[in-house]
Amino acid sequence: xxxxxxxGGLGNQMQxxxxxxxxxxxxxxxxxxxxxFTESTRQDRVYAKRQLELDYFDGLQxxxxxxxxxxxxxxDGSLPSKLMQKVKGKLFPDSKKVFFETDMxxxxxxxxxxxxxxxxxxxxxxYADIMEExxxxxxxxxxxxxxxxxxxxxxxxxxxxxxxxxxxxxxxxENAAMFGGxxxxxxxxxxxxxMRNLYPDAHFYLFSDDISYVRERYRGEAYTxxxxxxxxxxxxxxxxxxxxxHQICANSTFSFWGARLNGNRDKVIIRPxxxxxxxxxxxxxxxxxxxxxxxxDKNGNVV
Numbered sequence: 361x362x363x364x365x366x367x368g369g370l371g372n373q374m375q376x377x378x379x380x381x382x383x384x385x386x387x388x389x390x391x392x393x394x395x396x397f398t399e400s401t402r403q404d405r406v407y408a409k410r411q412l413e414l415d416y417f418d419g420l421q422x423x424x425x426x427x428x429x430x431x432x433x434x435x436d437g438s439l440p441s442k443l444m445q446k447v448k449g450k451l452f453p454d455s456k457k458v459f460f461e462t463d464m465x466x467x468x469x470x471x472x473x474x475x476x477x478x479x480x481x482x483x484x485x486x487y488a489d490i491m492e493e494x495x496x497x498x499x500x501x502x503x504x505x506x507x508x509x510x511x512x513x514x515x516x517x518x519x520x521x522x523x524x525x526x527x528x529x530x531x532x533x534e535n536a537a538m539f540g541g542x543x544x545x546x547x548x549x550x551x552x553x554x555m556r557n558l559y560p561d562a563h564f565y566l567f568s569d570d571i572s573y574v575r576e577r578y579r580g581e582a583y584t585x586x587x588x589x590x591x592x593x594x595x596x597x598x599x600x601x602x603x604x605x606h607q608i609c610a611n612s613t614f615s616f617w618g619a620r621l622n623g624n625r626d627k628v629i630i631r632p633x634x635x636x637x638x639x640x641x642x643x644x645x646x647x648x649x650x651x652x653x654x655x656x657d658k659n660g661n662v663v
Contacts, residue, residue: 361389363425363433363476367396370413370595371613372480377414378487378494379477380422385490386470391425393476416595418501433457433476464639465649482613482635484620485649495621500599507588508596511565512603519559522604523548523578524615528569538636542611542658545577550660551608551630558628565604567597567615611635619653630654633663 362383366376376392383390397412414420434457459469461479465486469477487494503509514520525548530539555562566574566585575585589596601607601618609615609631619629633641633655643663646655657663 361391361425361429361433361474362472363391363393363430365393365396365476365478366412366414367410367478368480369410369614370416370598371615371617372482373412373414374498374617375481375486375613377420377422378490379481381494381497382487382490383470385493388473391423391429393425393430395430413595416501416592417497418499420497420499430476433474464645480613482616483649484651484653488651491620492623495623498621500596503589503593503596503599505588505593505596508600511584511586511588511600515565515600515603515605519562519606520604521552521555521559521562521564521606521608522601522615522618523552523564523566523608524601524610524612524618525566525568525570525574526610526612526614527573538638539611540637542632542634542637544658544660546660547632547656547658548608548660550656550662553660554630554654554656554662555606555608555628559606562606564608565600567601567618628654630656633657 364376364380364383366373380390380392394412397410414422457474458476459466459472459478461477461481465483466479469475515522525543529535552564555564562582564578564583566578566583568574568585571585571587578585586597586600589600598614598618598621601615602621602623604618604622605624605626606628607615607619607622607630609619609629611632611634616631619627619631622629629652631650631653633646641657641663643655655663
């Protein structure tokens with residue numbers, strides 16, 4: 361059995377679910393572990409309060425592992441159990457039952473039979489071949505807000521481009537060191553320029569956790585700041601992004617999924633060349649792992 365830990369924000373949860381569906385498509389027995397959201401004391405330190413948002417989707421189907429199934433792979437959490445697993449892992453490396461993601465892409469995981477997987481699995485290559493299936497399964501319930509429907513209809517009437525600008529917690533010192541300085545103003549200027557070269561009449565819809573900033577910086581008839589979904593309803597911003605014909609992403613899995621759920625076969629997706637500052641950019645590798653996506657550096661140059 362393969363058990364995938366679900367953790368993090370909505371975009372990360374969607375990726376872990378997508379990997380789960382990939383294993384099922386390969387004929388593997390796979391389940392999700394959602395205990396990260398329910399344990400009263402967890403060791404993980406997250407950047408924001410998170411909830412299990414997979415259940416926001418309309419009838420999303422998945423199977424959750426039992427405590428016994430999880431314990432069979434990770435142990436019972438006691439000190440003797442941890443020590444035993446550590447010793448066993450050193451003596452017999454192939455016997456390790458817990459896998460931690462350490463690179464952008466781990467093709468070896470698809471050969472596993474009994475493993476507990478921890479990671480975010482953001483790389484497009486993991487599940488690109490089942491994306492149509494994922495679009496069908498990740499259905500959004502009606503929002504109840506007519507503004508969403510009005511905007512979605514307008515987005516589909518012309519060459520629309522969603523732009524996701526994440527600031528908020530990315531400006532906090534502990535996060536800025538990891539995620540800051542990647543999606544610079546020059547990055548967005550370059551991405552907009554690239555889109556305008558392809559679609560001179562493009563209209564840009566701006567999504568951000570700092571609407572005041574985007575309204576101040578992006579003025580004119582070519583821009584619309586989207587500010588109709590707040591709090592829990594921010595979930596619907598992914599739905600709206602996916603109704604645009606093209607996407608300019610932040611280094612955020614939230615906007616990656618706005619692009620992935622866009623079913624336009626002629627879409628252009630621009631994403632930053634790296635996701636975090638600890639990542640070393642290797643052009644050939646990134647173009648292989650993100651086929652069809654346009655990669656742009658912090659200076660606004662296509663790479």
